[in-house]
Amino acid sequence: YIRKQTTANAERYITAELKEHESAVLGADEKAVAVESDLFQQLRNRVVSESTALLGTARAIAELDVLAGLADTAVRRGDVRPELSDDDEIWIHEGRHPVVAHHSASFVPNDLELNETTRLIVLTGPNMSGKSTYLRQAALFVVMAQMGAFVPAAACRLALCDRIFARIGARDEIALGQSTFMVEMVESANILNNATRQSLVILDEVGRGTSTYDGLAIAWAMVESLAELGAKTLFATHYHQLNALQDAHPEIANYRVEVQERGDEVIWTHRVVGGGADKSYGLQVARMAGVPRPVVRRAQAILQDLEKGPAPAMPVERQRLQLSLFEAEPSPVEQALEALDVNQMTPLEAMMTLAEWKQRFRKPDSAG
Known part of the structure; x- marks a missing residue:
């Protein structure tokens, strides 16, 4: 035995065998890490030596997985194989959005036809009616068809498209110092500079980020430019004035998302039909969203005034919607007194003014 430690009440001893066992136990962790590292390095080297075969297998399995997923989805949903056409067209009968329709049992299918005669569709309709869904649906059909997938229709x-251009949604680029409208114009410029006759272009409410007349002018000019280019285009807008372009450009067609009115209630059918819309039903949407009724009523009054003619130079006269407990509207007499300058009147003028007021403000049942 070998003395290891002396304490106040005891002596501690070890043996050579115990010392060896202690060293083995204390070094076990380091040895385990070293062995693990060595085995992992051997595995890495073997994987590297077989990397070509492994990557090829992974690509094959991934492709098989995608094709099996597309086939399974097509069978379950009853999708059809799109026919590729030599004519420059997109024809869809009873098409359904691949994602939205899957989550909505009441999804309404719609038709779409762009051909050599009709190159651009101006799509109008109220908010929440499905215009943006209709645009995205068309673009997704082209992508799915050209990748070899069946489509829900x-x-x-359809014919092959060289590119798909989209200007949908509103966002800014704070880091680049670009406002929402600037981003919109940059994306629109890219479309106008690069689209071809074989391209598909979808545009949603271009021009809404600036003043009404500026936005309308930009949207109008873009529609004319795309129509002259001949790119297959879907242009959704609330500028109903654009419906007039159909008369001047035979390649432009007006379509709208149909709604049904029942009194003050509006029912969205989500069905796209021929012809342009003349209303956007923004007030009805605001009421549905929970905007306070006094605000909606005030908006209705302003809208009626604006629809009578050009926008007034001064704000529409505001009527009091509600009075406080101790407040009342000033009477005509009080208003007349407020406008009177008594310091500039002679006694005779004062008597004549009183006589005139007596006649003006006399009650109908008063004798004098």
């Missing part, structure tokens, strides 16, 4: 026939 009763029938579909």
Whole structure:
């Protein structure tokens, strides 16, 4: 035995065998880490030596997984194989949005036709009616068809597109110092400078980020430019004035999302039909969203005034919607007194003014 430690009440001893066992136990962790590292390095080297075969297998499995997923989805949803056409067209019969329709049992299918005669559709309709969904649906059909997938429609026939351009949504680029409208114009410029006749262009409410007349002018000019270019275009807008372009450009067609009015109630059918819309039903949407009734009533009064003619130079006269407990509207007499300058009147003028007021403000049942 070998003395290891002396304490006040005891002596501690070890043996050579115990010392060896202690060293083995204390060094076990380091040895385990070293062995693990060595085994992992061997595995890495073997993987590297077989990397070509492994990557090829992974690509094959991924492709098989995608094709199996597309086939399974097509069978479950009853999708159809799109027909590729030599004609420059997009024809969809009873098309459904691949994602939205999957989560909505009441989704309304719609048709779409762009061909050599009709190159651009101006789509109008109220908010929440489905205009943006209709645009995205068309773009998704082109992507799915050209990647070899079936599409959710009763029938579909389309030509190959060289590019898809989209200007949808509103966002800014704070880091780049670009406002929402600037981002919109940059994306619109990219479309106008790069789209071809074989491109598909979807545009949603271009021009809404600036003043009404500026936005309308930009939207009008863009529609004319795209129509002259001949790119297959869907242009959703609330500028109903753009419906007039159909008369001047035979390649432009007006469509709208149909709604049904029942008194003050508006029912969205989500069905796209021929012809332009003349209302956006913004007040009805505001009421549905929970905007306070006094605000909606005030908006209705302003809208009626604006629809009578050009926008007034001064704000529409505001009527009091509600009075406080101790407040009342000033009477005509009080208003007349407020406008009177008694310091500049002679006694005779004062008597004549009183006589005139007596006649003006006399009650109908008063004898004098």
